[in-house]
Amino acid sequence: MINKSNPPHSFTKTKFVLRKERYQTASKALFLIMSGFMIVPLLFIIAYLIYHALPSLNWEFLVDVPKRGMREGGIWPAFIGTLYLVVISLAIAAPIGVFAAIYLNEYARDNWFNRIINLAVINLAGVPSIVHALFGLGAFVYAARFGYSIISASLTLAIMTLPVIIASTREALNAVPMSFREACWNVSATRWQTIRAIVLPNSISGILTGIILQVSRAAGETAPIMFTGVVFYKAVSRGDLFPYHLNEQCMALSMHLYTVATQVPNVKESIPYATAVVLLCSVLLVNVSAIVLRIWLRNRKKW
Amino acid sequence: MNKLADREIPEQAKLPRRSFLALAGEKFLELIIRFSGISAIIFVLAIFFFVFREAFPIFFSDKFNLIKFLFSTEWYPTSVLNVRYGTLALTVGSVSVTLLAMLIAVPFGLGSAIYISEFCGPRLKESLKVVIELLAAIPSVVWGFIGLTVMSRMIVAVTGAPVGVNLLNGGIILALMSVPIIVSISEDALKAVPDSYREAALALGATKWQMIYRVLLPSAKNGLLAAVLLGVGRAVGETMAVLMATGHAVQIPHSILDSVRTLTANIAAELGEAPAGSDHYHVLFLTGVLLFLLTFVVNITSDFIIRGVRRK
Numbered sequence: 001m002i003n004k005s006n007p008p009h010s011f012t013k014t015k016f017v018l019r020k021e022r023y024q025t026a027s028k029a030l031f032l033i034m035s036g037f038m039i040v041p042l043l044f045i046i047a048y049l050i051y052h053a054l055p056s057l058n059w060e061f062l063v064d065v066p067k068r069g070m071r072e073g074g075i076w077p078a079f080i081g082t083l084y085l086v087v088i089s090l091a092i093a094a095p096i097g098v099f100a101a102i103y104l105n106e107y108a109r110d111n112w113f114n115r116i117i118n119l120a121v122i123n124l125a126g127v128p129s130i131v132h133a134l135f136g137l138g139a140f141v142y143a144a145r146f147g148y149s150i151i152s153a154s155l156t157l158a159i160m161t162l163p164v165i166i167a168s169t170r171e172a173l174n175a176v177p178m179s180f181r182e183a184c185w186n187v188s189a190t191r192w193q194t195i196r197a198i199v200l201p202n203s204i205s206g207i208l209t210g211i212i213l214q215v216s217r218a219a220g221e222t223a224p225i226m227f228t229g230v231v232f233y234k235a236v237s238r239g240d241l242f243p244y245h246l247n248e249q250c251m252a253l254s255m256h257l258y259t260v261a262t263q264v265p266n267v268k269e270s271i272p273y274a275t276a277v278v279l280l281c282s283v284l285l286v287n288v289s290a291i292v293l294r295i296w297l298r299n300r301k302k303w
Numbered sequence: 304m305n306k307l308a309d310r311e312i313p314e315q316a317k318l319p320r321r322s323f324l325a326l327a328g329e330k331f332l333e334l335i336i337r338f339s340g341i342s343a344i345i346f347v348l349a350i351f352f353f354v355f356r357e358a359f360p361i362f363f364s365d366k367f368n369l370i371k372f373l374f375s376t377e378w379y380p381t382s383v384l385n386v387r388y389g390t391l392a393l394t395v396g397s398v399s400v401t402l403l404a405m406l407i408a409v410p411f412g413l414g415s416a417i418y419i420s421e422f423c424g425p426r427l428k429e430s431l432k433v434v435i436e437l438l439a440a441i442p443s444v445v446w447g448f449i450g451l452t453v454m455s456r457m458i459v460a461v462t463g464a465p466v467g468v469n470l471l472n473g474g475i476i477l478a479l480m481s482v483p484i485i486v487s488i489s490e491d492a493l494k495a496v497p498d499s500y501r502e503a504a505l506a507l508g509a510t511k512w513q514m515i516y517r518v519l520l521p522s523a524k525n526g527l528l529a530a531v532l533l534g535v536g537r538a539v540g541e542t543m544a545v546l547m548a549t550g551h552a553v554q555i556p557h558s559i560l561d562s563v564r565t566l567t568a569n570i571a572a573e574l575g576e577a578p579a580g581s582d583h584y585h586v587l588f589l590t591g592v593l594l595f596l597l598t599f600v601v602n603i604t605s606d607f608i609i610r611g612v613r614r615k
Contacts, residue, residue, distance in 0.1 A: 002388055011592060015527070017492055020510050020512075020513060021369050023510065023512050023513075024511055024512045024513075027420075027511075027515070028511070028512070029414070030414065030420050031414045031417050031422060032418055032422070033416040034410070034414030034418065035414070035419065035431065037411055037416045038411060038415055038435075038438070038479075038482055038486075039434055039438075042438065042479070045449055045453050048453055049449070049452075049453075052452075053601055062490035066443050095339075096339050096342055099336045099338075099339035099340070099483060100336075100339040100340050100342055100343060102339075103336045103337055103340030104340055105341060107333075107336065107337065108340065109510070115610055116340065116344060117340060117343055117344055117422050119346040119603065120343040120346075121343045121605065122348055122602055122603075123598075123599055123602050123603065124343055124347050124350075125348055125602075126536050126540070126594075126598050126599075126601070126602035127347075127540070127542070127595060127598060128539070128540025128542065128594050128598055129351060129443075129540065129541075129542055129543075130540070130570050130571055130594070131350065131540075131591050131594055131598075132350070132476070132541040133570075133571075133574075134353075134354045134357070134570065134574075134587075135349070135350045135353050138347060138353035138354060138356060138357040138573075138588070139353040141351060141356075141581070143356075159350075162342075162343070162346065163343065166343065171510040190327045190329065190334075192332060192333055193329075196578050208496070213440075216440050216442075217440070219442070220440075220441075220442025220443065220444065220445070221442070221443070222442070222443065222444045222542075222543045223443075223542040223543055225566075226571070226575075227574055227575065228462055234364075237456060239506040248592040254442055254444045255444075256545075257445070257448060258442050258444050258447070258543065261447075261448050261451055261452075261547065262547060264449070271451075272310050272448065272456075273452075273500045276427045276445050276448045277443060278450075279444070279445060280442070280445050282439065283441070283442055284437055284440065284441075285536050286435070287437055287440045291433055291436065291437075
């Protein structure tokens with residue numbers, strides 16, 4: 001029987017209900033604050049870095065060479081050296097990574113051998129960067145006799161970025177619906193024809209985004225390159241676009257930041273800050289453009 | 304019976320035959336693809352082989368003793384009279400920095416993951432995820448620089464410690480670095496819990512918070528554990544940030560304001576000075592082998608846990 005004199009909207013909250021609602025509000029506020037703690041202090045830190053970097057942040061700083069034992073001047077050789085390392089290492093890692101992902105996603109059956117490959121990829125992604133440095137030193141510098149050179153450092157970086165390229169490419173390939181492939185097989189296309197005509201065109205955007213994200217990772221790493229081919233200082237003429245040979249050592253932005261921050265006494269105060277800001281901003285710029293590209297492509301997707 | 308075979312097939316009905324070159328090219332490409340697929344195994348084995356190969360000669364040195372290497376705190380690799388290679392202080396340094404980082408990062412990481420996955424609207428969720436992705440992209444050397452400048456000044460001002468680069472500094476920096484990976488993996492784990500669980504709990508009159516800690520957390524606990532393990536893996540293996548932020552004293556820390564040195568930072572700091580082929584050089588490679596095995600175990604374990612979640 002429904003009691004007409006006491007309709008549902010006059011339901012009064014008991015103290016248990018009140019308590020659980022209080023907990024609910026408190027927990028929501030707590031988690032919001034926790035998320036905020038992750039982000040807000042960082043904004044302050046970045047603002048602090050930029051504030052201290054301001055006296056040096058100008059075009060001259062970017063295109064000038066370091067002067068007076070790196071206490072003054074710019075970062076051009078380091079900047080261009082990082083560009084060299086990133087381009088060469090990705091030129092090596094991207095094809096191997098994409099092919100490996102094609103194998104794992106399109107060819108491999110679910111057997112013990114391919115499970116071992118998967119474990120190897122996961123493990124490769126977790127190897128500490130300093131162990132990559134030791135490997136690069138042992139394998140490329142000494143065993144392969146490349147010496148301390150751009151090529152050794154790039155190869156080390158390439159192996160470090162490889163597992164992440166494999167993972168992101170697999171994700172992109174996996175997003176292509178199975179029915180697309182089946183339709184193609186049904187008109188008697190071979191596996192490779194299907195991949196070239198259907199799978200790759202439909203996933204190329206995701207693959208590219210994954211590779212662009214690795215640009216920033218390769219640019220920021222220091223440990224793997226500092227023992228395989230990057231030096232503290234190398235004389236380069238101002239604004240030179242092709243200053244290095246592949247079998248020479250070079251400077252790199254991340255290593256340069258480490259050097260001016262810890263190894264060089266009496267540096268002009270704003271220089272390490274400005275180096276950090278340039279490195280941080282170029283890395284974040286690359287990432288933001290990859291994310292924008294991804295969002296734009298996702299909205300354009302037809303299926 | 305042969306009539307069908309004898310009948311002439313009109314030219315346009317014949318399938319266009321692919322040339323021998325095209326077929327061979329395709330086979331060749333598939334060979335390359337298969338080889339690239341195997342490359343990951345080759346590289347893992349190569350890393351182990353080459354790092355171990357450079358470490359191996361140390362076992363024949365009379366100054367080296369494996370027990371002392373693992374359990375002695377005396378690290379004097381360049382001493383003229385009495386060279387001692389004990390890595391216990393370095394191991395303790397690594398472990399204590401990682402522990403401190405996890406103490407900070409795990410609650411904040413899980414809290415943010417819960418907020419992103421359960422409480423906030425789709426717009427905020429999208430932007431928070433982008434911010435976390437950007438956080439993960441900040442290079443470790445920049446984190447180290449932040450530790451060296453901003454964080455160390457703050458620590459000196461707040462605690463009155465004589466030096467700002469210490470265990471606390473390294474812990475905070477490592478926590479900030481491993482929070483993004485913890486958030487994204489635990490967010491995945493929470494997303495993997497079926498919506499019917501949530502609906503069932505809410506239908507019984509549970510508030511969101513009750514639903515989270517009675518239903519969501521227990522059913523996602525394996526995924527959350529894997530997230531924490533991956534964070535540990537990242538923190539143990541981190542080099543440049545701890546090299547710059549933890550100070551340079553090889554010692555067992557007695558408080559969180561003591562300077563420490565970790566296994567990774569030790570390699571980075573001393574490899575440049577160790578002449579190739581010397582005992583010191585081989586010992587540094589041996590600590591590399593130790594690190595490789597350590598992260599190998601952590602990664603494989605977390606992968607098995609994640610896979611167990613998927614199978615369910």
